[in-house]
Ligand code: ADP
């Protein structure tokens with residue numbers, strides 16, 4: 281069987297190791313040049329001589345090597361390849377002249393690369409990484425397919441594409457005001473700013489915008505660009521539920537006249553947004569294969585089952601299942617942690633939270649728009665921020681994962697594991713045997729924590745938080761930077777762990793599927809007063825009641841998919857939407 285050998289360049293430090301990959305390689309020991317030193321002093325692993333034993337993968341002290349079997353795709357379908365031991369992308373998504381096409385798949389499988397190629401920013405090399413690609417060759421390669429004319433237009437300089445990049449935090453260096461930043465696109469800046477509710481903030485420097493505002497600014501700039509094809513790479517990051525739904529409506533409107541392609545990990549959002557979607561399967565940083573497009577409902581149901589029938593590919597061993605969340609009988613619900621009313625006064629913000637009871641073995645979500653005090657509440661319970669009135673419950677052991685993570689220790693996860701050793705405050709056995717494998721951290725055990733990607737650091741932080749023995753787990757936005765698979769996985773893990781430990785947990789998040797899988801109930805935060813200078817937190821409520829309260833704030837209704845029981849956003853003003861709103865049933869109706 282042919283192999284793919286991947287060297288993660290940024291992790292490989294050939295001056296700091298003993299070249300274990302080479303010295304332990306069985307073919308090398310037999311005298312074959314399976315691993316040689318390349319021109320930049322890093323190893324080159326021969327894919328033809330490699331026997332797939334995996335010894336180099338285990339011996340590398342920096343987790344810099346991956347050896348995999350080739351995917352179930354034809355080598356002639358390679359569209360782009362970054363180097364000999366580099367990532368390779370098979371096939372491309374197909375943008376339509378009108379309507380919204382989704383792209384759903386794991387991190388590091390080539391979604392951004394595909395968008396850059398379709399936008400005409402990156403020239404595909406069709407696998408020939410030794411020579412720069414040329415658009416004429418792409419036209420030739422895709423002759424007879426729908427992409428041929430797309431590449432012809434790029435080759436002739438006729439395609440106008442606007443791209444909303446994935447990493448909006450990098451835009452903060454622009455040195456412009458928000459107004460200048462959006463006006464630079466050349467189109468109707470005011471209309472674009474209005475559509476994402478940023479009017480009135482034009483004079484603010486881009487460098488001072490919050491993450492959510494930066495995302496909205498980047499979306500506004502893309503909307504203000506006159507183009508034929510619009511590409512949005514993860515538009516929901518940093519946005520709260522209200523803004524996610526708002527941009528969904530804006531993009532749907534755009535899709536009525538233009539071609540739009542969207543990469544998105546929030547499944548409820550993607551489901552609502554796109555008309556059809558490609559699924560991606562593959563291995564992070566190694567390869568990605570883009571499926572044929574599927575109608576949106578089928579795409580997500582297929583994604584959840586983990587089996588792509590058309591191509592006979594299983595990309596997950598276990599299906600993801602939703603339940604209808606019948607409330608547990610009162611007799612089974614013992615209180616684990618009780619808290620009294622608390623208030624916090626900041627110079628420009630006042631938060632009031634009702635007292636409540638957190639049930640034993642249950643995970644409670646915290647939902648609401650940004651800047652309503654969710655993080656402040658969690659910090660008060662964690663003992664990080666003192667309340668102005670009231671106090672957090674005494675004698676409760678808390679494990680807290682903050683919203684913003686910063687790896688302060690240069691140690692790797694393996695070193696942290698060893699250091700925890702016999703610390704009785706941690707369940708080290710669960711960390712090693714359950715949490716690390718479940719969060720797929722095995723392959724980054726030797727990487728220094730500051731060198732982990734955003735998603736890896738998030739998973740490591742959650743693993744360490746859940747390993748602490750605690751009565752109350754506080755997790756602030758654990759789904760940030762994760763792909764859909766990782767979100768669903770983590771949701772189930774949090775739920776299982778909290779149940780098993782008979783603890784209780786509060787989880788702040790904005791992803792409805794994540795919340796639906798992880799939570800038994802919800803606390804709901806809302807702005808109070810006309811100027812957004814106060815917030816109010818209530819609950820916990822049962823899931824349905826909590827979602828009802830949240831969705832009433834944004835006038836959006838959900839139904840459940842009859843086949844998978846997953847929640848689906850109703851189209852605005854559809855029959856179901858109108859019926860449910862009239863009844864005040866914003867969530868879950870229509871199963872009867
Ligand atoms: P996704 O958007 O699905 O997260 P990307 O398209 O950003 O995936 O990247 C896929 C993989 O390609 C990355 O994991 C990385 O290993 C590799 N890659 C991306 N850009 C480059 C580049 N400029 N040079 C070399 N490798 C790259």
Ligand code: ADP
Nearest residue numbers: 626627628629649650651652653654655656657
């Ligand atoms: P959420 O988690 O719902 O987004 P936060 O609790 O982070 O809300 O913030 C609520 C409000 O409190 C915001 O308007 C924020 O500016 C303000 N705030 C948060 N922390 C501080 C602080 N340390 N000093 C002053 N104001 C703060």
